[in-house]
Every structure is written in structure tokens, then in C-alpha cells.
Amino acid sequence: MDFLIPLILKRTGFAFLTLFTISILIFVGVEALPGDTAEAILGQGATKENVAALRKELKLDMPVHTRYISWLGDLCQGELGNSLSNGRPVSEMIGWRFKNTLLLASSAAVVSIPLAILLGLICALYQNSWLDKILSTSTLSAISLPEFFVAYLLIVVFVVQFELFPSVAVLKSGMAISEIINILVLPCLTLTLVVLAHMMRMTRATIIGVLSSPYIEMARLKGVRKHKVIFYHALPNALSPIINVVVMDLAWLVVGVVVVEVVFVYPGLGQLLVDSVSKRDIPVVQTSGLIFACTYIFLNLTADVLSIISNPKLRHPK
Amino acid sequence: MDDYKNGVTRRQFMAGTIAAGVAASIPGQGLFKNAWALAPKKGGAMKLGLAGGSTTDSLDPATFSGVFDQMSSMGLYRNPFLELDRKGELHPELVTEWSAEPGAKVWNFKLRKDVEFHNGKAMDVDDAIFSINHHRGKDNKSQIASVVKPIKEIKKMGKYEFKIILEEASADFPYILSSTRMPCVPNGTTNFQDGMGTGGYIMKDWEPGVRAYGERNPNYFKEDKAFFDSVEIITMTDDTARTTALKTGQVDMINRPDRKTARLLGKMKGIQIINTPGGLTYTFPMRMDQKPYDNVDFRRAVKYSVDREALIKTILQGYGVPGNDIPVPSYVKYAANSIPQRQYDPDKVKFHLKKSGYQDEVVRLHVADMVYTGCVDTAQLWKEHATKAGLKMDVVKEANDGYWSKVWNKKPFCASFWYARPTVDWILSMTYVSGASANESNWKVPSFDKLVKEARAELNDEKRKVLYFELQKILHEDGSVVIPMIANIVDAASDKIGFNPVAGNVELDGLRACERWWFKS
Numbered sequence: 001m002d003f004l005i006p007l008i009l010k011r012t013g014f015a016f017l018t019l020f021t022i023s024i025l026i027f028v029g030v031e032a033l034p035g036d037t038a039e040a041i042l043g044q045g046a047t048k049e050n051v052a053a054l055r056k057e058l059k060l061d062m063p064v065h066t067r068y069i070s071w072l073g074d075l076c077q078g079e080l081g082n083s084l085s086n087g088r089p090v091s092e093m094i095g096w097r098f099k100n101t102l103l104l105a106s107s108a109a110v111v112s113i114p115l116a117i118l119l120g121l122i123c124a125l126y127q128n129s130w131l132d133k134i135l136s137t138s139t140l141s142a143i144s145l146p147e148f149f150v151a152y153l154l155i156v157v158f159v160v161q162f163e164l165f166p167s168v169a170v171l172k173s174g175m176a177i178s179e180i181i182n183i184l185v186l187p188c189l190t191l192t193l194v195v196l197a198h199m200m201r202m203t204r205a206t207i208i209g210v211l212s213s214p215y216i217e218m219a220r221l222k223g224v225r226k227h228k229v230i231f232y233h234a235l236p237n238a239l240s241p242i243i244n245v246v247v248m249d250l251a252w253l254v255v256g257v258v259v260v261e262v263v264f265v266y267p268g269l270g271q272l273l274v275d276s277v278s279k280r281d282i283p284v285v286q287t288s289g290l291i292f293a294c295t296y297i298f299l300n301l302t303a304d305v306l307s308i309i310s311n312p313k314l315r316h317p318k
Numbered sequence: 319m320d321d322y323k324n325g326v327t328r329r330q331f332m333a334g335t336i337a338a339g340v341a342a343s344i345p346g347q348g349l350f351k352n353a354w355a356l357a358p359k360k361g362g363a364m365k366l367g368l369a370g371g372s373t374t375d376s377l378d379p380a381t382f383s384g385v386f387d388q389m390s391s392m393g394l395y396r397n398p399f400l401e402l403d404r405k406g407e408l409h410p411e412l413v414t415e416w417s418a419e420p421g422a423k424v425w426n427f428k429l430r431k432d433v434e435f436h437n438g439k440a441m442d443v444d445d446a447i448f449s450i451n452h453h454r455g456k457d458n459k460s461q462i463a464s465v466v467k468p469i470k471e472i473k474k475m476g477k478y479e480f481k482i483i484l485e486e487a488s489a490d491f492p493y494i495l496s497s498t499r500m501p502c503v504p505n506g507t508t509n510f511q512d513g514m515g516t517g518g519y520i521m522k523d524w525e526p527g528v529r530a531y532g533e534r535n536p537n538y539f540k541e542d543k544a545f546f547d548s549v550e551i552i553t554m555t556d557d558t559a560r561t562t563a564l565k566t567g568q569v570d571m572i573n574r575p576d577r578k579t580a581r582l583l584g585k586m587k588g589i590q591i592i593n594t595p596g597g598l599t600y601t602f603p604m605r606m607d608q609k610p611y612d613n614v615d616f617r618r619a620v621k622y623s624v625d626r627e628a629l630i631k632t633i634l635q636g637y638g639v640p641g642n643d644i645p646v647p648s649y650v651k652y653a654a655n656s657i658p659q660r661q662y663d664p665d666k667v668k669f670h671l672k673k674s675g676y677q678d679e680v681v682r683l684h685v686a687d688m689v690y691t692g693c694v695d696t697a698q699l700w701k702e703h704a705t706k707a708g709l710k711m712d713v714v715k716e717a718n719d720g721y722w723s724k725v726w727n728k729k730p731f732c733a734s735f736w737y738a739r740p741t742v743d744w745i746l747s748m749t750y751v752s753g754a755s756a757n758e759s760n761w762k763v764p765s766f767d768k769l770v771k772e773a774r775a776e777l778n779d780e781k782r783k784v785l786y787f788e789l790q791k792i793l794h795e796d797g798s799v800v801i802p803m804i805a806n807i808v809d810a811a812s813d814k815i816g817f818n819p820v821a822g823n824v825e826l827d828g829l830r831a832c833e834r835w836w837f838k839s
Contacts, residue, residue: 033719033720034717034719034720034723034724035719035720035722035723035724038459039720039722039723040723041374041381041383042381042383042459042461043383043722047463047464047755047756048755049457049458049463049464049755050458050459050460050461050463050464051459052457053457053458053459053463054381054459056457057459083374085374085375085376085381086374086375086376086378086381086511086526087376087378087511088511088526093373152558155558155562159562159566160562160565160566163566166566166568167559167562167563167566167568168367168552168554168559168563168568168569170528170529170552172529262555262556262559263556263558263559264559265552265553265554265555265556265559265563267525267528271373271527272373272527275372275373275374275527276373276374278372278719279372279374281374
């Protein structure tokens, strides 16, 4: 297992290289968009004079590479800079929103992952039965619908018809845990429904694949109970692809929840990113982009490490 | 009349006075003002779901860009110097008296003496001068820098008096002090994010694009305003989220309910739609310096080619009035309401096209979804009307991003909109005078400029009326901007919210709903 350490180190090195490339791409991408922060803020009221004045104040009149290098220099010193549109420190704007996004993502993960694996196992157990077919069809339908539509459906049922939960999920500091849970139920449920099918069907497919192996047949012939066959003999060998799917969906939960945030008015990082791109607020976009990139890189690394650990063939390479 | 459709007239009857009953049938004349000036009640924690906030908002008045920041400042934490009412008249706010010296180049202003900021500091002339100067100066980035440019000098005349000397005469100058972008802030402010002001609500929490929270200022200098104990403004960009929040009582009022479902929303128990004729003009500027729009007959042909009534019905769902190609809504002083309304006229289109010699020209109308809801649909409908009338038209859908920098004020024919400014002079000077930066149609007529300047300096009411009529007639006949519709301001609130007749210049009672409205029980 001690080959894991150099692997992790090597991957971390690549991670930095990736982040650096991403930061350049984001900078170039935002620059390529028409207009800049000054024009975006002033909008219809932009005259040549006040755009020029605002640009000067925001230091946007300096050439691209100067701005990038100065941003990079600040970053290396731990300074994330200030938002171009309202002058607030980026760390202040992003910090609590990222926590909110993580809260939503992790609560959705905590619900959806065990549920998906369990349902996948059940489907594999009762393959092609009516239960399997119903579960497959309904989860596939949920994943085919756009997320906002699923959100609207849930709102119609649980907020308007039955008045069980609020449709506005504005988190405030100092809220009680029970209140937070009450607010999070519907956004969580929306996200769960959207990612469930992917993980569940992958679990099902992998388990079914493993179930057709000869050693499973041997276990059955020996008289091992069906559930023991699945849990102790099949599942451990199916873990690798399942972990990969779970991690991919985890990453999506952090990064792809903008729509859910907008519909439920949840103050997370996604909404901030959308607003910042439309105002060309480069410091905020860069930091958000890099945070998302780090999330993906970290989760990918975790997935690979877990895959290796769970597969004895990779654990002890000959 | 529409203001009172959803419950107020019934209330008048219940009050039982004949005067109120008669007054209820006269829309907003204020004849029996006391009879129907409903008695406001104090109290309650109000929640407002607002569309139009962004995480990039700031409390610096020079860079206000949307509704959220302007409303936080204008309606909650701070005050403008003068108040604009629903009829376009000015009332004292922080400034109590104002007068012009003969010639209308020098104006004298007196301030209120008993006003305090939320931190206890007394407001005086230094704060006023600082607040105005924040937008002045050669390299000023403020959105209203061009509006305050005519100010040559501001002189301090006493602890509560100041004098403004203008470059040239302007009879409507004081209107500038009612601007939502020029609130009074303490002298020397560098960090505007602290929300310091004199307003009815003290800032307790402000997160751009998320939430603005204020608690009632017990020291507020107005005794007859600011009735809620606390106000919470929550940004809700998604239409469905906003409407659902109002339906389920999670908020007490919202702005911009979806027009297509507004009628249904108003029919629901406990919800009222507030429909006010307003100043939201939808304009389609044709660049006069680009062929074929330099030809006045071609411009006339384009103006006759749109069916305005059909647009009001389909795009605005009836919540609006036809525009007459004049950028002045009917409630503004000196609006030329007597000019006959232009109608859809295929014959005149053909006549003017022939006269212009551009019969085969294909008109390309550039639009985008983000300009306003229904912008692209308007263009598609117009294409139908125009084609039937013999004018060839194409709709070019532009990207949402960068519309205001790449399309507006650049392409030959595009879509735009304006919340009409409070005076005719302001509207014309901002958008129709040669060299004005917001002159979206590049309208350059020296005789027109001269007339505008003459009207601006004229203090005699009758003479001004004649001059402004002349100017509006010119725009109606020869102008380079098609203005087919003027939209009503439509807001929605729970039945528990009470209000006096509502202003229509901007949404939510001129952005001052937080201090003008109250809970009925």
C-alpha cells in the first residue's frame, strides 16, 4: 500500500498544474465575452465618460496579462482580491455561500447515495421483476425531466397542495437545526431524484455483471443465502465502478445545483457564479471556478484511491 | 380605475360615506382626498419578494444598477431630497423650500433642521452638498454624472441652506433632487456599504442579491410614513419561486408577477394585483444616421406598420396603453396627450414606402430575451403586421450577454426600454438631444436642440406648454424612435396590505412601497 503515497503526491502535483491551466482558461474566457465589468454594471446608463472612469477605478484599463499576473501574485500570497462590482472581499462573499452549497450537496448525498445503492441491490436481486421495472422506469423519468421541472412538481405537491414545506429556502444565520432541515427537504429531494437513477442503475448493472461470475455460482451451489451472496461476495467486487459513479454525481451535486438554488432561492455558490459571469466580475469568477475545479480534482483523487484500496488486484500489484 | 378593482372600492362602500362612494368612481383625482385616504395602521413584519437583485449589487449610489440596491436605499435606509408623487409633482422631503432666481440659472434650497442619521449625527448642508458632489466631477463614474453636469457650482449659504448655480437656465432643475440615485448620505462617506442614511428603516443586514433587512427608525423625521415594524426584502429572480412565495404567504408582496398569469393570480383568495398606468416605455430606436432610416418617409412607414392594440393585448396582456411614438407618458406634466393616437395603417405604410423609394428594403429588427419579457415575441408579431402591410421585416435574435454594449445604441434598429424620467425636459435632454450619450436613435436636429434649450429656460407655464407640444409633435411625425406601447406597472400583494393611490413612475409605488404601504390588520 505504500505505493499510494507517491501516487497521491504525483496527482497533487498534476492538480496544481491543472488549476493553473484552468485559471488561465477562465481569465481568457471571461475576457473573450463582449463587454467588461464597467459596461455590465452601468448597463443602459453607460456613457463613454463614466465607463472610462469606472474602468480606471477598477484597474480594467491595464492590459490583460498585467491583470492576470497581478491576480496570480495576490493569490500566491493568499489574497483572493475584491469583487469588482461592489468592492467586497471575495473571501467574504464566497465563504458562507460555499458552506451553504456544501451543506445542500452533502445532505443530498447522505440521502441519495445509500438509497441508490440499496435500490440498486434490490433491483439486482429481483432482476426483471415488476419491482425492478417500476424502480427503473420511475428513476429514469426523474432524471430525464429538467431539474427545475422536478422542483416545480415538488413545490406544487408539497407546498401548494399540502402546505408541508416552504418553497423559499433562504438560510439565515442563527436558525435552529429543525428549521434548517425543514427548509432543506425540498431542495434535497429534488437533487436526490435527479441523481438517483444514475447511481442506482450503475449499481444494478455492475452487480448483475458480477453475479454471473463462476465464484458466485459456486457460492450458490454451496447453499449460501441469497442476501449473503450479494452483500459479502458480490458487492465488494462491484465497488470500483460504483464508487466512480458516486463520486461523479457528488461532484455534480456541488457544481451543478445552480438551477435548484435559483428555484428555491437558496443562497449558494451557483447563483453567485452566474451573477458574477454576467457582470464579468473576474476575481469572483476565478475564485469560484478554482473552488469547483479543486472539488472535482479532490473527489476524483478520492475515487481513484478508494478504487485501488477496494480492489485487491490493485492493492498488491505483482 | 384599475387601482381599485381588487377590494378598495368595496372598502369605500363599507366605510359608508357618500363622498367616498362618489370619489371611488373618480380615478385618483384627490377631490375627496380625506374621505378615501385610508387610515394606515402601524406594525407588522413585512416580507417582500423582489425580482431584479444581483449578487453584484452595492449600496454606492453612483453605481446603482437594479431594483434591489435602489429600493434598499430609496425606500428603506435613505431619503432623496425631494419626493416625487404619482402625478409627477414635487414635494418637500429633506429639502423644505426651493426657489429660482429670475432667469432660472440660480436655485436656492432650504433643508429640514430636525433630521438625524441612524448613527445620531444631525443632517446639515455639508451632507447635502457631499451627496450631490458624489456624482460630479470630470472623471466621475456615476450613472447620473451627465444629469448633474449642468451644475456649475454649489454654494453653502448657511447651516441648512445652499445655492446651486447652473451653466444654463433650467426650469425643472429641482426634479433632479428626487432621483432614486441621489440619496442623502453623511458627509465624507467612503464606505457606502454600511447603509447609513436618514430613512425610515435602519439597516440591520444587507447581503447583495440575497436579502435586505431593516427595522423601523424610531427617530424618523416623517410622522406619516414607515408603518411596518420591520421590512425584509428577499431577492427572488425565478418567477415561479416569487409567485409561489406570495401564494403561500411566505412573502407579503412581490414585483413583476408574470403578466400571463397575473389575472389568475389576482383571482386567488387573499391576493390583489396592483395595476398602475405607468412610465415603462418600450422603444424601438432607428439609427437616423444609417440608411434607410435617414429617410423620413421610410421612418413613417415603419411607424405605421405595427398594430399597437394587438401588442398590448398579446404581449402586455392588457396591462398597458398604446404609445404614440412620443417618449412622454400621459401623466407627465406637459405631455402632449391631444395628439391623435397613431394606428396600424397598411395603406399609409405603402404610401410612405413608395414616397421613400425604399419599397424593397428589408428591415432587420435586433432583439434579445433579456431586454424585457416578451421582447422577442413583440418583434415576431410586428413582423406579421409589417409583412401584411407590405413592409419586409426580419427578426434578428441577439445574444443576451452584452446586449447593452454590442447591440443597443449601435445596430440600426433594435429594442430598448425606459422608465420615463419625471419631466419632459429630462426625457428629451437625455435621449433626444444631439450628442446625448443615451441618444439611442442618434437624432440630430439642431432646431430641435434649440427648442429644448428654450423650453428648459422658460419659466412661464403657458409658454412651456406650447414649446413642449411643438417638440413632441416633431417626434411624433418625424422622429426616429417607434414607441408602440407604454406598460403599466404591475405588482402583487396579499390582501392584508393597504396603500393609498399608487405612483406609476417605477415599480412598487416609485420604489417607496416600504414606507408608503401598511398592514390593514
